Amino acid sequence: MSMYRAPSPRLRALATAVPPFALNQGDVEEAGRRIFAGRSHAFERMRSIYANSGIETRYSCVGLDWYFEDHGWRDRNTLYLDNAVALIKKAALECLERAELDPSEVDGIAVVSTTGIATPSLDALLLEEIPFRRTVQRLPIFGLGCAGGVLGLNRVADLARAKPGSRWLFIVVELCGLTFRSRDLSKSNIVATALFGDGAAAMLVENVEGDGTAINGATEHTWPDSLDVMGWRLQEDGFGVLFSRDIPELVLNKLPPVLDQFLSEQKLDLAAIDHFVPHPGGAKVLDALSDSLKLPQGALQHATDVLRDYGNMSAATVFFVLDRCLSAGARGRLLLSALGPGFTAGFSILEQPS
Numbered sequence: 001m002s003m004y005r006a007p008s009p010r011l012r013a014l015a016t017a018v019p020p021f022a023l024n025q026g027d028v029e030e031a032g033r034r035i036f037a038g039r040s041h042a043f044e045r046m047r048s049i050y051a052n053s054g055i056e057t058r059y060s061c062v063g064l065d066w067y068f069e070d071h072g073w074r075d076r077n078t079l080y081l082d083n084a085v086a087l088i089k090k091a092a093l094e095c096l097e098r099a100e101l102d103p104s105e106v107d108g109i110a111v112v113s114t115t116g117i118a119t120p121s122l123d124a125l126l127l128e129e130i131p132f133r134r135t136v137q138r139l140p141i142f143g144l145g146c147a148g149g150v151l152g153l154n155r156v157a158d159l160a161r162a163k164p165g166s167r168w169l170f171i172v173v174e175l176c177g178l179t180f181r182s183r184d185l186s187k188s189n190i191v192a193t194a195l196f197g198d199g200a201a202a203m204l205v206e207n208v209e210g211d212g213t214a215i216n217g218a219t220e221h222t223w224p225d226s227l228d229v230m231g232w233r234l235q236e237d238g239f240g241v242l243f244s245r246d247i248p249e250l251v252l253n254k255l256p257p258v259l260d261q262f263l264s265e266q267k268l269d270l271a272a273i274d275h276f277v278p279h280p281g282g283a284k285v286l287d288a289l290s291d292s293l294k295l296p297q298g299a300l301q302h303a304t305d306v307l308r309d310y311g312n313m314s315a316a317t318v319f320f321v322l323d324r325c326l327s328a329g330a331r332g333r334l335l336l337s338a339l340g341p342g343f344t345a346g347f348s349i350l351e352q353p354s
Helices: 025-036 041-046 048-052 064-068 073-099 122-127 145-162 187-195 247-253 255-265 283-293 301-310 314-327
Strands: 010-017 021-024 057-060 108-112 137-141 167-175 198-206 213-222 230-235 238-243 275-278 332-340 344-352
Touching: 010 073, 010 314, 021 025, 025 041, 025 048, 025 057, 025 064, 025 187, 041 187, 048 187, 057 198, 057 301, 073 122, 073 167, 073 198, 108 122, 108 145, 122 137, 122 167, 137 145, 145 167, 145 198, 145 213, 145 230, 145 314, 145 332, 145 344, 167 314, 187 238, 198 314, 213 255, 247 255, 247 283, 247 332, 255 283, 255 344, 275 283, 275 301, 275 314, 283 301, 301 314, 314 332
Parallel strands: 108 137, 108 167, 275 332
Antiparallel strands: 010 198, 010 213, 021 057, 167 198, 213 344, 230 238, 332 344
């Protein structure tokens, strides 16, 4: 007597969204000069990061003038709530349209975000904008930073896997620009001005028979004694960004054995991966990833292009890369990867049928 095996959760649809203000990197550099020149000895020495970032354009929920003013917690978080809800609504509706689903057919909603505080949570606020069932399950996820996209997808896939027939709307939104603090003269804050942008992504994950990208193996690894590598330091006027200059070196030396172990457990190796879909945290991180995995030239082109066009949108960015990859006709096995506070690496293997 054969046992019934539930199908793998599948990614049925994916949509992305950005806010209305497009910021040219040259204009951002000039703004940084006006903000930091004469106040930060490090700025002129670090100014080349704008040109070397690999970024040409980013999107923000506020215009460039906003960054020249001081803002407190209330102002920042009010902007976060208003703009985050608008973005996740836009991404969610487009995702549902692509999936050809009515909101009433969604069984659960999970929202990842680490750039603002929402209580009631963003998923609850979204219920007032879109007519989901009032019995829909909700899961807000906070604190995973840039790794939140991959780790959140893995959590949602587990929830879908546990209940055959269920459909989950998974949403990521990060408004990184709102965390900029003009009084913070730290190197990390200066680097953040050259990297961060705002964006959102929404995915329909379901455990039903049918077409779609299968979500298979997944894992994460948190290194010991690494809490100071990346994260926020809470300040009186908002989030203070924390970056370690050692992140590219950690990618180069620490990531490969963790990835090899994961692939071995899946009875795979690097040669079995057809497409690499990393979170493009920065040009140096992508270079370190390419070098550490000995990838052929062009293997990370979609990630490089997304970094150029949108910057680092924290947890949402990896799904902009995935969207480009799938839109370009990718088939076979895809490896999603991201790094975030903890210091943690997250991986997910997707299978796109031919």
